[in-house]
Amino acid sequence: MKKYNVAILGATGAVGQEFLNLIEERNFPFAELKLLASKRSAGKKIQFMGKEYTVEEATDASFEGVDIALFAGGAASKTFAPAAVKAGAVVIDNSSAFRMDPEVPLVVPEVNPEAIASHKGIIANPNCSTIIMVMALKPLYDVSKIKRIVVSTYQAVSGGGKEAMAELEEQVKAINEGREVVANILPGASLAKHYQIAFNLIPQIDVFKENLYTKEEMKMIDETKKIMSDDSLRITATTVRVPVYRSHAESVNVEFEDEISVEKAREVLAAFPGVTLTDNPDEQVYPMPLETSGKDDVEVGRIRKDYSIDNGLNFWVCGDQIRKGAALNALQIAEYMIEHDMF
Structure with a gap:
């Protein structure tokens, strides 16, 4: 199976940590993993699947070579989503920044997977409730x-x-x-x-x-x-x-x-x-x-x-x-895209 370079923005928060749990549980096909956060959290060490990762401060340059950017949510989404898309990544975003944008599909894979095909680099994860x-x-x-x-x-x-x-x-x-x-x-x-x-x-x-x-x-x-x-x-x-x-x-x-x-x-x-x-x-x-x-x-x-x-x-x-209401739904969107060769 082809593997993908993945970045997690907000890796130290509750949703970011759940992304890591689910990537391991679901055997998500990643090649390289980049953990990103604010300057305050940069430098933290995270043990994941037998390897130590250092959390990096997110910048516009962080997404070079990234295929899938999983955004845990927050104000950083509006700041970095355009840079991630420009670098060639598909952003799956947990914030409210893009949900009601008519150009951005708002997706629950079991409910409206057909909407994914219309994406222009950003796919919005709905509100948890x-x-x-x-x-x-x-x-x-x-x-x-x-x-x-x-x-x-x-x-x-x-x-x-x-x-x-x-x-x-x-x-x-x-x-x-x-x-x-x-x-x-x-x-x-x-x-x-x-x-x-x-x-x-x-x-x-x-x-x-x-x-x-x-x-x-x-x-x-x-x-x-x-x-x-x-x-x-x-x-x-x-x-x-x-x-x-x-x-x-x-x-x-x-x-x-x-x-x-x-x-x-x-x-x-x-x-x-x-x-x-x-x-x-x-x-x-x-x-x-x-x-x-x-x-x-x-x-x-x-x-x-x-x-x-x-x-x-x-x-x-x-x-x-935190799972279906956030991290799991976002990861399922990525899995659907992989299964249907949409990257």
Whole structure:
């Protein structure tokens, strides 16, 4: 099998580390590997597959000879993506920088792989909560067109980075030891106010827009329409940070043009690649963050009719947002391109 030169931008962060885990787990065909980060992280040593790598400071010149550039996300994407493309690399980007650019495909490989072919050097990875939802929506949409979606998310602190995870851990320790709780990270380190997340819920992820929705909520709305190629979809979202380390959960209510029975929904979801049906109320079996953390599949359960409308279903979906919601989805895009000789 042909091997490819790979660069990971943001290699020291949570998503960058997950890229490395998945490259090894999935036996991804890399020849050379370049680990890139900010000046602050440059010089760090990372052991990977029996070899020591030194993290390099990312510059415009970092992408010479690179075939696949996996960007973990953040402001660096806009800075370095054009340079990577100019050097001949295909950029698969986890940031929000290019997602709604009409020239950039927004891809979940199980849902809209055909969009990859239109890329001009950059392919955008959707928002983690969007990926998890559309994985469950797509097999249902293929049975009956969706009219309306109401989604509420329960998003793990790891979506806020390693610092948010560390803060949750420290806050729990402080409470148990009777010390003062310090909050410096959530709902966002750059925001004016921060709240305790331990034993709390924060109904804000990212900044508020003029329409009173948060940026995270609007990402789910706009990105879902683009991925599903359906601007007629009516979607409303509420996104909430919860004191869970890893794996997002979502409560989804869907109205279809035609009736879909619970049995049919279970059938098509169970058959869809990347989805595991976890739905047995009699045995108290349903998806949970603890059970989905570290797993590749999105799990769907609590499927039931919505008796308040015609042709409505409710379901509950959980997925590891660092894996399928970020690093895995990006790597699957690269794997699809390799399989279909698109480099």
